[in-house]
Structure formats: structure tokens, C-alpha cells
Amino acid sequence: xLLELAGLxxxxxxxxxxxxxxxxxxxSGPLADRxxxxxxxxxxxxxxxxxxxxxxxxxxxxxEDGELMLFDLAKDPTxxxxxxxxxxEKAQELLAKMRAWRKAVDAQMPSPNPAYDAEKGEGKKKDxxxxxxxx
Numbered sequence: 792x793l794l795e796l797a798g799l800x801x802x803x804x805x806x807x808x809x810x811x812x813x814x815x816x817x818x819s820g821p822l823a824d825r826x827x828x829x830x831x832x833x834x835x836x837x838x839x840x841x842x843x844x845x846x847x848x849x850x851x852x853x854x855e856d857g858e859l860m861l862f863d864l865a866k867d868p869t870x871x872x873x874x875x876x877x878x879x880e881k882a883q884e885l886l887a888k889m890r891a892w893r894k895a896v897d898a899q900m901p902s903p904n905p906a907y908d909a910e911k912g913e914g915k916k917k918d919x920x921x922x923x924x925x926x
Contacts, residue, residue: 832901843889850885
């Protein structure tokens with residue numbers, strides 16, 4: 792977006808994915824419909840997770856336990872009704888897309904902390920209700 796606004800050529804080797812937002816900013820045309828991916832493989836105010844948005848669907852995968860949360864954002868924009876159990880085919884379809892994207896961009900995945908002491912509980916973030924949305 793910034794390169795295009797500045798009149799500079801794109802740098803494909805430096806941009807693994809992404810699209811220019813210039814048509815949206817200038818109201819000169821729509822953005823191409825595409826999946827959007829989030830990758831958050833560490834602890835900081837939440838547990839590690841990944842997410843994908845495809846059309847009206849959003850899937851969240853929590854890396855600690857593999858829990859999946861699926862939402863139809865057209866009907867549930869505040870993400871209150873987890874549809875992963877009632878729409879398992881859609882959840883698995885989006886999970887496959889997210890895994891393929893992570894592989895394509897060589898996304899770093901969480902790994903165990905070798906300094907973690909289970910007896911002392913040191914190094915482990917305590918789970919809280921704030922870390923996951925309601926089911």
C-alpha cells in the first residue's frame with residue numbers, strides 16, 4: 792500500500808503475502824476477496840493461536856490444546872456462537888487452508904520451553920477466562 796501510494800515499484804521478494812489497500816483508500820474500486828490470516832504463536836495477553844477469515848467465516852485454532860472455534864461473522868459479528876461442532880466440515884476446510892498458509896510462509900510455531908519447571912509452575916502463563924472467547 793505504502794509503496795503504491797509513493798509511486799514505487801513492489802518488492803515481491805520482501806512481501807510474502809499482502810495486497811494494496813489503495814483502491815479502498817481512494818474509493819476507486821473494491822479489494823479482491825481473499826483469505827486473511829493471523830498468526831500469534833506466543834504468550835502476551837492471550838494464549839498462542841492462529842486464525843483465518845474466509846468470506847463470512849472465521850476459524851481460530853488454539854495451539855496449546857488444538858481447540859477450534861468457528862464463527863459465521865455475518866450472523867454472529869461478536870463471535871459468541873462457536874460453530875466448530877455443528878459445522879465440522881467447514882472447520883476442517885479452513886484449518887487445512889490455515890495450515891497450508893503457515894507452511895507457505897514458513898510461520899514459526901510455538902515450541903516447549905526447556906526452562907519450564909512443572910513443579911514450580913515457572914514459565915507457564917496461567918489460563919484465564921480472558922484468553923478465549925465464550926463458546
